[in-house]
Amino acid sequence: MTGLIAATHSPFHDDTSINLDVVETQASHLVTNKVQAAFICGTTGESHSLTTEERLQFAVRWAEVTHNSGLDVIVHVGENCLENSRTLAAHAEQHGAKAIAMLAPSYFKPGNVSTLVDCCKLVASAAPNTPFYFYDIPSMTNVSLSMVEFLRQAADAIPTLAGLKFTNPDLIVFQKCLSEFGDRFDILWGVDEMLLPALACGATGAVGSTYNFAASIYLKLMEAYAQGDFETARKYQIQSIRLVDILVKRGYMASAKALMKRQGVNVGPPRLPNARLSATSQNELLEELQTAGF
Numbered sequence: 001m002t003g004l005i006a007a008t009h010s011p012f013h014d015d016t017s018i019n020l021d022v023v024e025t026q027a028s029h030l031v032t033n034k035v036q037a038a039f040i041c042g043t044t045g046e047s048h049s050l051t052t053e054e055r056l057q058f059a060v061r062w063a064e065v066t067h068n069s070g071l072d073v074i075v076h077v078g079e080n081c082l083e084n085s086r087t088l089a090a091h092a093e094q095h096g097a098k099a100i101a102m103l104a105p106s107y108f109k110p111g112n113v114s115t116l117v118d119c120c121k122l123v124a125s126a127a128p129n130t131p132f133y134f135y136d137i138p139s140m141t142n143v144s145l146s147m148v149e150f151l152r153q154a155a156d157a158i159p160t161l162a163g164l165k166f167t168n169p170d171l172i173v174f175q176k177c178l179s180e181f182g183d184r185f186d187i188l189w190g191v192d193e194m195l196l197p198a199l200a201c202g203a204t205g206a207v208g209s210t211y212n213f214a215a216s217i218y219l220k221l222m223e224a225y226a227q228g229d230f231e232t233a234r235k236y237q238i239q240s241i242r243l244v245d246i247l248v249k250r251g252y253m254a255s256a257k258a259l260m261k262r263q264g265v266n267v268g269p270p271r272l273p274n275a276r277l278s279a280t281s282q283n284e285l286l287e288e289l290q291t292a293g294f
Contacts, residue, residue: 001099001186002204003036004218005074006211007044009257010058012268018054019268024065026212029265033215036205037072037098038062039165043140044209046253047076049271052084056091063095074207078102078135082119086126093127100124101133101165104143113149117157124158131162133188138168147173151181165190165207171197178202192218193244196237199225213259214243214294246288250281258282259289 008030011022030038040062041047041055050058055077062073075097077088085102092100102123110116116134124132134154138144147164154161163181166174167190177187182202189198192208195218211218221236247255253274260267269276277285 001037001072001074001188003206004034004211004215005037005039005188005205005207006030006035006215007039007042007207007209008212009209009260009267010041010045010047010050010054011266012271014268016269016271018050018057020057020061022265022267023058023061025265026267027062027065027069027071029263030212030215031069031071034219035071035211035215037074038066039074039076039101039207042076042101042103042135043137043167044212044253044256045076046271046274047078049274052079052087055088059088059092059095059097063097072098074099074101074133076101076103076135077123078104080105080107082122085123089123089127089130093130097127097130099131099133099162100127101135103135103137104141104145106141106143109141109143110145113145113153116143116145116150117153120154120161121158124160128160130160132158132160133162133165133186135165136168137165137190148176148180151177151185155181155184161185163187167191167207169194171201174198174203175201193237193241195240196221196225196233199233209256210240210244212265213256213263214240217243242292243289243294246285246292246294250277250285251275255285258285259294262286262289 011019013019075092077085079085163186189203189206192210224232253270254277
């Protein structure tokens with residue numbers, strides 16, 4: 001998979017019950033903004049704040065609204081309970097997902113690469129005809145294991161292994177993965193604020209939350225990079241960094257959802273433990289974004 005893949009929000013009503021009606025608007029927004037695929041029910045999708053049943057409903061709805069749209073769907077199926085993950089994986093395959101992905105269990109954590117491979121193999125086997133990505137995000141899971149060694153061990157152990165969602169700013173390890181396995185697996189970059197250096201290291205596909213509302217910045221960045229115009233590429237990268245800084249200031253999840261609403265895609269507030277913005281904070285956020293040119 002190449003190009004921009006948006007890690008989508010899970011839309012909620014104001015009472016934080018799920019709002020399936022908004023999914024069609026989300027998908028249309030991504031297509032309009034030239035995003036290649038949607039990565040649903042991941043970190044940006046507040047997966048660990050969703051019930052398994054809610055995640056099943058989102059997978060069905062995304063499958064319905066993207067049929068014949070040209071927008072691919074990757075379903076994140078990671079949970080602390082691997083049996084729930086297997087249920088999600090089998091269901092995603094049944095509904096035609098382009099791929100599935102899972103992050104590591106994060107309460108009882110795999111203590112070594114071999115155990116992590118066993119976890120992934122168990123989940124991937126529930127969707128034997130669907131490409132499988134491991135979602136490495138140690139900042140959230142506190143599982144920090146060698147992805148080079150993971151690919152070495154998983155390459156033959158997991159027949160459907162397609163690659164990694166590499167949400168880790170360690171460009172050295174990223175380059176090692178590409179150098180040893182780039183001709184066999186997708187190593188999808190997952191740190192939006194570092195897309196430019198990742199491109200320089202060989203990235204061809206990227207998964208990120210800011211691609212929901214700022215895809216144009218990154219498409220211009222990628223075009224400038226491809227043309228060798230590194231000064232312009234750096235200009236767009238610093239724009240993305242400044243945008244993220246503004247959103248993080250008041251709470252990234254709630255701020256990003258507020259920005260989506262301003263763009264005409266009302267994905268509602270976040271669920272606890274992500275706090276929602278007060279009316280005052282939301283007004284301050286939108287004013288700051290406007291002043292900064294976003």
